Amino acid sequence: MPPQEPSRRTGRRPTLKQVADALGVSIATVSNAFNRPNQLSPALRDRVLAEAARHGLRAPDPAARSLRRGRSGALGVIYTDQLSYAFSDPAAVLFLKGVSAECELADLDLVLIPRSSTATPEETAVGRSVVDGIIVYSVAEDDPLLSAARRRGLPLVVVDQPATIATRPWVGVEDEIAAADIARHLFDLGHRRVGVISSEMTRERTGGPADISRQAAAAFHGTAARLRGYRRAAEEAGISWRDVPVIEATDNSEEQGNAAARALLTDHPLLTALLAMTDQLALGALRAAEELGLSVPATLSVAGFDDLPAAAAHRPALTTVHQPHEEKGRVAARILLRHLAGDDIIDLRRALPHELRVRSTTAPPSA
Amino acid sequence: MPPQEPSRRTGRRPTLKQVADALGVSIATVSNAFNRPNQLSPALRDRVLAEAARHGLRAPDPAARSLRRGRSGALGVIYTDQLSYAFSDPAAVLFLKGVSAECELADLDLVLIPRSSTATPEETAVGRSVVDGIIVYSVAEDDPLLSAARRRGLPLVVVDQPATIATRPWVGVEDEIAAADIARHLFDLGHRRVGVISSEMTRERTGGPADISRQAAAAFHGTAARLRGYRRAAEEAGISWRDVPVIEATDNSEEQGNAAARALLTDHPLLTALLAMTDQLALGALRAAEELGLSVPATLSVAGFDDLPAAAAHRPALTTVHQPHEEKGRVAARILLRHLAGDDIIDLRRALPHELRVRSTTAPPSA
DNA sequence: CTGAAAGCGCTTACAG
């Protein structure tokens, strides 16, 4: 018995077959009119297209075409966190801008893949998206979404995480070196009592003071690498890492930076400088300093990481490490495209340059 | 002859059939193991899933599933401009945040559809995306992408444009009323010589002074409606619209606001207030005033529209009209979802509230 | 320049 269920598609879309029947030609010819214009005479093509338009058919059905062709013309992106948070994260917005610019050039859709909010395993969402490859943006090493993406067997490019054997294509910045650079800047200025405002270390948000064992558990590559960089610079300056208080934020917001700075300054009133792991956190720390009546950089130095547009715009302008967020997005998309085209995977790794930007929130300690 | 072309799919994905054959069951059973767990015994389901995992099969092929089911589990968005510009537009970013939050709740992909950069008609991109419906965000009435989207026959919800008969579902703000409100605020303060910094009127960016005939050609609904609101308030205040100079920006950036303010102030040195059609433009005008040494609001009043986060954060804080950008995104997504579910189209229209926010950039004229 | 035929991988109502 033929299954008689009605199509779920709203409004019953027209098909190539309807157009072919109306014209008395084969569906291959209708398909060719859309896909290989020079396979048929201009006159026939015009007739086919006119008839198709009359039926309200603008293009062959995308799902059927994707199935038959084996590719969809879309790139997927998965994000650290809930998808909607990405739009509150200026670095992510710049990154997506870069990705979208490349999609535009290649005429590819950009699919933002949410984390499933349902009770089903997080794997479902990433398993179901119609995409040719996935950009994994700043996702924790132990994220089930990442393993689901890997198991799906689609080409992947990992951004801001160390590449593993399973996913060679990679783009990022030398986080450890960059972090050491900015920490060294503070130590070179003469600071000895420095506090660190760290990003989240694991997917479970604990927050608060983070001792060495907590630091060792960091699953976010970026956090772990920057912490190592800070530590290296401290030890090179002859400062024991145990003497550097580290506080962990629960998300990348100014509010968290503000709260963390207050906590640090309360517990360690002698601190002369704050090393924030992102500009958002640094901007929050700056606000805390202002509210506390501490003048920056005279009484307190503050350094960030990222060089968001807001860093240079802030008064005083924030000393930070620049990284090319938008370019990172472009490069990630380009690598994925080359990967899809079958390029040799050896070349699919790119460390992007970073640069220390000394501005007005850092100075030698006054004490 | 069977076509022998190899599948284009990278890495030869495993299929339900392979798993079924390996186990000696039907592919229907494998499908059921994924889609209707309680259609088979737990023991068999476990065996099927284990075998599938062994083959590296996490989920049924998305394109085939979309074709067969007649729906894809994805929502599309098209934007006014090049897709990558959306990420430089704070209002668009907030809007997308709202859309993505709803996608997350409904476990749907969010597909950002680019404009084709190739020579092919702009219609190709929007014709090919695998989506169940499309959100048309702030697109000009005469945009070919909009007509392409309409012709595709997919459910559409139009945002920030007037709804036409062809696309009833609609979300937006009462632009004309909101614009009249803020203009009236200026006139009530006693301003008589007011200049307008307008957003683009048509898809072709001309820029520069815009006389009444140019204004009448405005194809962007938001621009046209706000202009009408300004005009109404001016005329209610007994001011002839002909005496109100209007300058048109070529994009929604602070740079354009700065340049437009300078041009306006150069040609009309007696202006006591500037009415900017967006906060971005207003922020640029504020910068121009600062660079020109005009004190705000003592010498010059400036008003915006949108109430971006940067408006309240600016010193002095910008007087503007608040509109709920993120909420607009949420509502657009919800309406589309209800539309897809077959809800009565009558209810699918929502005007969102706006609110005048008087802050510190407006005051009575000093002259 | 045009068409017949195979098949992309899946889901579903129904029979057993």
Add this chain to the structure above:
DNA sequence: CTGAAAGCGCTTACAG
């Protein structure tokens, strides 16, 4: 609880 069969709508290599 499990399977046979139909068919979603299309594209392609090839024959004519």
